[in-house]
Amino acid sequence: MVKKRLIPCLDVRDGRTVKGIQFEGLRDAGDPVALAARYAHEGADELVFLDITATNQRRQPLTELVRDVARVLDIPFTVGGGISTVADVEALLLSGADKVSINSAALARPAFISDLARRFGSQCVVVAVDARLVEGEWQVMTRAGTTPTGRQAVDWCRTAADLGAGEFLLTSMSHDGTKAGFALELTRAVSDAVSVPVIASGGAGQPSDFTAVFEAGGADAALAASIFHFNETALPALKQYLHAAGIAVRL
């Protein structure tokens, strides 16, 4: 059977790995190439690299850095941040990315999802959704979480899946960086609504949070940053914990 995936995420700004709380208050977490190699060695199932300043500064992701990371990485590698054209995606795939994560551009022009799926295949189109809980509704935010879209998370995921999204990277902004656990109801609602895999993101704090998001949340994969970067929970120990808890993981 296919295993539940653990995915460290490198938020990268100006060539360094950074991490904040609810998308703000960034602190330095090190050299992305060294971190990528370490995580692959420790048993990460995949790696996500997000150029978090790209959209707001209208800058293309750093393809050179992507190349340096891809060169050392023998696990799947997803790159996101500021991707808005087919040519952006082509450049990233040529640099060694396996999948791309798109967000604001897909919200602005949903047909972008089908353009990419037709050209490169759904398997490399990850649609990232940043959702915030506002008065009991999960609202989709755009432009690095700064702007409400008026869309509701489950509806948007259904639409994006119909257009050819191959996977969702679902981040609860309300949980991001809080270490209070993942957004279980949101994850479950999206996972039940679409037939493609869902990566849950935002709120990982302790090992039991992962058990919860895989079981109650129905997530196919879980993404985290701080707990890995700052050595709070090491990947091998987390995998042993999940295995002992009856979650199917790759050891």
Next chain:
Amino acid sequence: MEIAVVDYKGGNVQSVLFALERLGAQAVLTADPEVLRRADKVLFPGEGEASSAMQALREAGLDLVLPTLTQPFLGICLGMQLLGTHSEENDTPMLGLLPFQVQRFVPDTAHKVPHMGWNNLQAMRGPLLAGLTEADHVYFVHSYYAPVGPYTIAQAAHPGPFSAAVQHENFYGVQFHTEKSGPVGTRILANFLAL
């Protein structure tokens, strides 16, 4: 040793080139029939959609060249599926080197499509998969699969069994991504280079 990676303007070839580089192997990315014929090993990574890939192969004349190759040949992912006779993906005739028809997975609540992630291999045989055990995992990303048949040299399940690897004479195919399957994938690539 000369290693050729087939360049058909479709797949994500860079990951494969990096994986070969990590093994210390020098590979050339090419669509030149002469270079392909004289290489010691040929790798054919594939991603994307079947009919576009076949179209790209026809435009490069490679649909006629690849079947005539006699050295060890490894098709990866869509590169494996293209070895079959037909794909359900846009009703596409394939190269026809192996007698399988590619079908689409049907999703259910417990089994999503694409089949994406790490899955373990079963019923392995032959030199390509030498040294592996059923506890070893490899990375898959695909919505279509080749059924199990006499050509199958490894299986995986999602939920039913399908061909994770196939072989006929010098033509090998793997549905998973050797280049993205950690140390296990590296072992398989090294086995291929040693054929």
